[in-house]
Amino acid sequence: MSGPTYRGKVRDVYDNGDGTLTLVASDRISAFDVVMGEPIPDKGRVLTAMTAFWLTEVLDDLCPNHLVSMVDDGEHAGRAMVVRKAEMLPIECIVRGYLSGSAWKEYERDGTMHGAPLPAGLRQSESLPEPVFTPSTKAEVGDHDENISFGRAVELVGAEVADEARRISLEAYRRGADHAAARGILIADTKFELGFIDGRLALCDEVLTPDSCRFWPADGWSPGEVPPSLDKQPVRDFLEATGWDKSPPPPALPPDVVTATTARYRAAYERLTGRSLDARPAPPRP
Ligand SMILES: Nc1ncnc2c1ncn2[C@@H]1O[C@H](COP(=O)(O)OP(=O)(O)O)[C@@H](O)[C@H]1O
Numbered sequence: 007m008s009g010p011t012y013r014g015k016v017r018d019v020y021d022n023g024d025g026t027l028t029l030v031a032s033d034r035i036s037a038f039d040v041v042m043g044e045p046i047p048d049k050g051r052v053l054t055a056m057t058a059f060w061l062t063e064v065l066d067d068l069c070p071n072h073l074v075s076m077v078d079d080g081e082h083a084g085r086a087m088v089v090r091k092a093e094m095l096p097i098e099c100i101v102r103g104y105l106s107g108s109a110w111k112e113y114e115r116d117g118t119m120h121g122a123p124l125p126a127g128l129r130q131s132e133s134l135p136e137p138v139f140t141p142s143t144k145a146e147v148g149d150h151d152e153n154i155s156f157g158r159a160v161e162l163v164g165a166e167v168a169d170e171a172r173r174i175s176l177e178a179y180r181r182g183a184d185h186a187a188a189r190g191i192l193i194a195d196t197k198f199e200l201g202f203i204d205g206r207l208a209l210c211d212e213v214l215t216p217d218s219c220r221f222w223p224a225d226g227w228s229p230g231e232v233p234p235s236l237d238k239q240p241v242r243d244f245l246e247a248t249g250w251d252k253s254p255p256p257p258a259l260p261p262d263v264v265t266a267t268t269a270r271y272r273a274a275y276e277r278l279t280g281r282s283l284d285a286r287p288a289p290p291r292p
């Protein structure tokens with residue numbers, strides 16, 4: 007395989023030239039929006055296997071999706087999937103069940119979330135009265151995504167598409183959050199990417215993974231506080247302790263932090279799916 011057609015923060019995308027793409031999830035990890043220098047072994051396999059689990063077992067009857075096949079052999083075994091190439095929407099389809107991240111910052115400042123009013127007196131990490139579709143723009147490389155109102159999304163993609171994107175996103179979040187809650191995991195918020203395949207809106211990209219969601223252990227959640235991250239907490243704790251100013255380059259992750267983080271990702275997969283990651287294909291050992 008020659009070099010990727012597109013290299014994202016975490017994934018490498020190969021255009022197969024036949025209407026399909028191969029999406030390869032690397033073991034790269036970002037924290038505070040900066041990619042670390044050390045890979046987290048098994049992270050790419052976890053992201054890929056988790057996306058496949060949701061698409062094939064929980065969301066398959068909700069709407070079309072881009073998955074064609076899993077890559078089970080070769081250098082990318084277990085870390086890659088072949089997907090239909092879609093005409094991607096120019097918005098990111100975020101759903102929030104809890105008040106966190108940029109939504110919390112806006113609420114604290116203005117009392118709104120993506121421009122829409124919320125009840126007064128909510129605390130950080132508090133459960134929202136109901137999950138809300140809160141889109142954002144898709145920033146060009148290097149920029150930050152910008153939170154937008156539903157009305158702005160309608161201007162960008164049209165009312166019919168915005169309504170359908172909201173319906174799919176809310177239902178996919180609801181199913182994922184219900185499934186996770188039964189296993190002691192809260193999905194605070196998540197980002198879906200939708201695109202058109204054969205004229206129909208389809209779920210694309212990664213789905214309900216640690217890189218596209220805030221996963222919180224249910225027993226670590228308490229409104230007013232920032233819960234630990236189910237997956238990235240060892241990295242965050244280490245970085246905070248170093249006093250790093252969050253601009254690149256980041257400090258090197260020590261081996262014990264890497265090992266602890268791999269264990270977190272594996273455990274997240276196993277808890278959510280009830281499967282062992284060892285049952286999934288892996289690249290041949292060199
Ligand atoms: N089915 C698809 N068709 C076309 N593009 C897709 C599809 N699924 C995902 N993508 C795009 O592939 C890229 C995946 O790489 P990623 O590492 O997530 O990049 P980024 O850093 O831009 O998020 C994203 O730009 C995503 O929008």
Ligand SMILES: [Mg+2]
Nearest residue numbers: 014015016211
């Ligand atoms: Mg991405």
